[in-house]
Amino acid sequence: MAVNGYIRDHRRELQSDIWAMPPLYHRLWQYLKYKVNYEDGEIPKTDGGVFLIKKGQHLTSVRGLAQGISWYEGVQKKEPNPKTIASILEWMVKRDMITIERGKGNREYTLITLVNWGNYQPQAVTDNSEVTHDGEAREQQADIKNKELRRINKELIKKDIKDSSAEINNFRSRYFPDLIKIIDEYLDFVRETRKGKNISDSIILKIMKYFDKYTLERVEYAIRTHMGLPEKSSAKEEYTFAIVKNTTDEEANRKLTALRNGTQSNDKIGNSRFDQNKSLLQREMEELQNEQGGHAQGTYPDLHGLLNIPT
Incomplete structure (x- = not known):
């Protein structure tokens, strides 16, 4: 055979x-x-x-x-x-x-x-179909079936796009106008990270769903932080997600005021790890002062200046 x-x-x-x-x-x-x-x-x-x-x-x-x-x-x-x-x-x-x-x-x-x-076996060939030795009728029937499948796929894609748009609009309705403006600017920012300068509705929906898990302040803080770092202009939305996840509500509220007023420089934006280290060093300095009877500041003057601790 x-x-x-x-x-x-x-x-x-x-x-x-x-x-x-x-x-x-x-x-x-x-x-x-x-x-x-x-x-x-x-x-x-x-x-x-x-x-x-x-x-x-x-x-x-x-x-x-x-x-x-x-x-x-x-x-x-x-x-x-x-x-x-x-x-x-x-x-x-x-x-x-x-x-x-x-x-x-x-x-x-x-x-x-x-x-x-x-x-x-393939579906039976109809009586008015001419079957040749190389199976042209079967191939023709398969071609018709493939066209029908492509048509169905196009309809499903259109439905998915419509459903995604509705879901995106639902998420947008949860934010106040000023934050929507910031989010739209951020989406333009994300588009610039793509080779084709474009993002699909599925990407927008992914971003909206992630933001929806956190407070408005954390979302705004993360967006402003990422967009305010020139060296991270090519980083995709996952970098923003990391900022949102690793920032506390208290930290976001405190730093957001400075960001909104433009008084916080880029080298300090989002530097929560430095703040944590600063607090740790300050506690160690205080413990050392207690152990040495309050004379530690003369021993480590540079640390006082670095931590902005009053002398």
Whole structure:
């Protein structure tokens, strides 16, 4: 049988029993679906008669099947044990996937029939379709089906865009006008991080959903901070997300006033880790002063200046 044409393969096979079995089971099952006849055929016999092999049948042997599903690991060919193949075939028979007819004596053979062979074939060609040797009618039918699938996909995409726009507008309605203006400026900022200078509705929706988890002050602070750092102008929205996540509400409220008034320089924006270290050093200085009877400031004058601690 020539190796051409195609079969229908169903996604529901992912929930079938054979998918849960060792890989060799499914490999043999696929091999049988590929090898069975797609039309009736005859094999001449030595007595002058013919052996009829119908659609959905495959004349073979257990050893032939083992050879047919062999594989290579590097340069070494691996072939399953015929006993393993026979065991898998019996498993398929018990689940009404195949039937097996075996010849005896001098007429030994294994004739395998796929029980639901028709389920794996392309839809039947209509009477007014001309079937050629290379299967033009089947290809034409597949082309029509593909066009229909493309049409359905376009409709689903349009629906997704419409749904995304509605959801984005819903998130925008939760913010006051001044913050919406800032968010719009931020989205333009994010667009500049893209090669095509554009972002999809799905990206906008992702940003809105992330912002919705935090207070308005933290969102505004993170946006102003990111946009106020020239060295981070190419950083994508994940950098903003990190600022939102790692900033406390108290810190955002305190620094936001300075940002709004333009009194906080860029080198201090979002530098919460420095503030934490500053507090830690200040506590250590106080403990050291207590231990040395208040004389530590003379020992470490530079730290006082760095931490802006009154002397």
